[in-house]
Amino acid sequence: MWRDMTDRKTQIVVVGGGAAGLALVRKLAAKHDRATHDIILVEKNRTHVWKPLLHEVAAGSMDANSDEVGYGGHAARWGYRFFNAALERIDRDRRVIVTAPLLDEAGEVVVDRHEIRYDWLVLAMGGVSDDFGIPGVRDHAMFLESRQQADLFRRKMLNACLRANDRKPEGAEARVSVCIVGGGATGVELSAELVNAAKALRSYGLERFDEDTLQITLLEAGPKLLPALPEDVSDKVKGRLAELGVDVRTGAMVTRVGPRAVEVKDGPTIEADLILWATGVRGDHALSKITDLELSKRGQIVVEPTLRSKNDPRIFAIGDCAHCVLPGEERPVPPRAQSAGQMADHMVGQLDRAQKGQPLRDFVYRDRGALVSLSRFATHGSLMGNLIGGKMQIEGRVARLAYQSLYRLHLLAVHGPWRGTVRIAVNAINRVTRPALKLH
Ligand SMILES: Cc1cc2nc3c(=O)[nH]c(=O)nc-3n(C[C@H](O)[C@H](O)[C@H](O)COP(=O)(O)OP(=O)(O)OC[C@H]3O[C@@H](n4cnc5c(N)ncnc54)[C@H](O)[C@@H]3O)c2cc1C
Structure with a gap:
């Protein structure tokens, strides 16, 4: 069992220090007296980078080192405890979570498996891109769900550009082709950011790299880009991307992904040096092993409008890992940064009410x-x-x-x-x- 400060303290454990979890632990720690409350953040990474910046990190237009937040320092500043490990299992009967051993690069155990007691547990573990079970996606495509993945994309992209720049004078085909699947905000923003980066590469010593060297194809299965935005905005965005040289194809349903090829239903196969998958949001596949809480079809934890899990009054879920349908609504609260922030704010008061045995209040989502x-x-x-x-x-x-x-x-x-x-x-x-x- 991980060191319990004292059994008399109320222990609030938050799992996941992203847009929702990090804001929540700060506010909880600022609100509660350390003599009565122990606020614990369990997070598998050591630093936080805000996810909506990841396309800039991937394109190289942002240096994540200067924008990241170190959990250790943040915890020391605000007075909560940071435990660096991934959640492995929730034992609801004993009210403990079990964390996976923390391994170093060589696979050696740094920190053993631990149990952490909770009075209240808030799950804020985010989500992952939905591959919809399409063959080859997990094996051959890259994702933009974490800093590590964004760094990997940037390194591969740079290598592809250096290779193309080096080969061009020999007359060999010199081109870098990128296929981005998913015409939501991530796919659209990354396309434009890559064009911007390509324009700057010449001044970084890649003299033979011109705008035609980079070919970007953006595929969207639906009839329009950016489903969250009105039709005319998405048309404008599509037009602007086309002007920037991005080959935008809507109504392009991907059926299979190979090592360097994306197969499209009723369309030509697209060959690409780099394939990035950025479609939909679902709960982490590991969630079904971590917990027996009810999960939605998309693998998210089903919560009541109060954000409390359907099955356990001591467990809440917020942000992208939560499936929350509010009264009078048909669709769940969308997986967005603004929802995550609003849910974190709501949780602060909600945990207060739960501890005092007062009725919980429904979350109200304000779409900005x-x-x-x-x-x-x-x-x-x-x-x-x-x-x-x-x-x-x-x-x-x-x-x-x-x-x-x-x-x-x-x-x-x-x-x-x-x-x-x-x-x-x-x-x-x-x-x-x-x-x-x-x-x-
Ligand atoms: C590239 C990109 C661009 C985006 N752009 C926008 C945008 O412009 N506007 C917008 O509103 N939204 C945007 N989003 C969506 C937005 O980032 C998310 O909705 C928001 O980050 C969700 O917050 P969260 O706290 O639920 O999850 P996250 O911010 O993903 O945080 C989850 C945290 O949980 C940790 N974690 C996961 N599993 C475990 C585990 N087992 N144990 C311990 N820790 C764990 C992760 O390491 C992470 O730190 C974008 C997302 C991406 C990927």
Whole structure:
């Protein structure tokens, strides 16, 4: 059993330190007295990078080292405990979670398997891209779900560019082809970010690398890009991507992925040096082994509108790992950063009420709209709100500011108002002083 501070303390365990979990532990630690409460974050990584930045990390236009948050330091600053391990199993009868052994690069055990007692357990483990059981996806495609995957994509992309640059004078076919599957925000934003990076490569010594060397194909099974945005916004985005040289194909249903090929129903097979899969969100496949809690068809933990799990009053789930259908709604709360942040806020009061035995309140999701950034080329989206009387489409500088404010809100949630503001200022300076591309 991992060191229990004292049996008398209320122990709140949060698993997963992403957009939802990290904001939650900070707020819980700031709210509760350490003499009465022990707030514990269990997270498999040692640092946090906000997921919506991963396409920039993958393209090299952001250096994640300068934006990451070290859990150890964050925990010391805010007064919660950080336990670096992956959740392996929940023993609901004994109210303990079991964490997997932490291994080093050589597979040696660094920290043994542990048990951690909980009074209240909040699962905030995020989600993964849905491969819909399509053959070859897990074996041959890359994903953009973690910092490690974004770093891997960037390294492979850079190697492919260096190879193409090196071979061009010999007359060999010199091209880097990337196939991105999924026309949601991730696929769209990564396409534009890669075009931006390719434009900058010449000034980084890849003199023979021109814009035609990079060929990007973006495949979307549905009739339009960006299902969360209105039709005309998605048309504009499609047009802008086409102007940037991206081959956008909607209605393209992928049926199989091979080592360097993406097969499309009723269409030609697309050959690609790099294949990136960015479709849908589902619960981590491991969840069914971790817990016997009810899971949705997409493998997410089914919660009541209060965010409490259907099967256990001591366990809650928030963010992408939760399947929450609110009263009067047919569809679940969407897996987005804004939902994760709002759920984290709601959990703070909810845990208070649960501890006092008071009735829980339903979560209310406030859709603030959706925005998509085409790197430095354009930003489009729609804002929702009572003040503007419903939905308003925005683009250009206003949209850019609204887009940037999403990350700023995350920084304030994670670092608090004072430190968050300093981080925002430092980031602004960094953007001016650091190189445009990270090429390692
Ligand atoms: C490339 C990309 C771009 C995106 N862009 C946008 C956008 O523009 N706007 C928007 O609203 N949303 C966007 N999203 C979605 C948004 O990032 C997610 O909805 C949000 O991060 C969900 O927060 P979360 O806390 O539920 O999960 P996450 O932020 O994914 O955090 C989950 C955490 O749990 C940890 N974890 C997982 N399993 C375990 C385990 N077994 N044990 C311990 N720890 C574990 C993970 O390491 C991670 O730190 C984007 C997502 C991606 C991938």
